[in-house]
Amino acid sequence: MNKPCRCLLDGSQPDLAATVRDYVESLPPEERCGEETYRARLRLCVACEALRNGTCALCGCYVEARAAKRNQRCPKTPPLWGRYKAEEQDTGEETEP
Numbered sequence: 768m769n770k771p772c773r774c775l776l777d778g779s780q781p782d783l784a785a786t787v788r789d790y791v792e793s794l795p796p797e798e799r800c801g802e803e804t805y806r807a808r809l810r811l812c813v814a815c816e817a818l819r820n821g822t823c824a825l826c827g828c829y830v831e832a833r834a835a836k837r838n839q840r841c842p843k844t845p846p847l848w849g850r851y852k853a854e855e856q857d858t859g860e861e862t863e864p
């Protein structure tokens with residue numbers, strides 16, 4: 768068995784990454800966070816020890832799916848990324864976790 772990597776699906780499992788990407792693209796715009804926030808969240812996931820082959824070991828989610836949802840939070844205590852406020856513009860900055 769391969770050692771788990773701290774990487775996103777697009778770097779380790781391209782077919783699954785495509786499926787998750789399709790899922791993210793199918794989300795209604797009002798449920799999705801902006802691109803800057805999405806990228807900022809994923810940068811934090813890539814640096815997090817809980818990331819295992821694109822999955823968060825704390826919640827079991829594919830982080831590329833979880834991070835795309837506006838109202839999701841990082842499950843870590845304290846959270847590494849917070850919840851994006853729907854009424855804010857996407858500046859890549861989030862509310863305090």
Ligand code: SF4
Nearest residue numbers: 812815823841843847
């Ligand atoms: S604990 Fe948070 S930052 Fe770490 S992988 Fe899970 S969602 Fe990403």
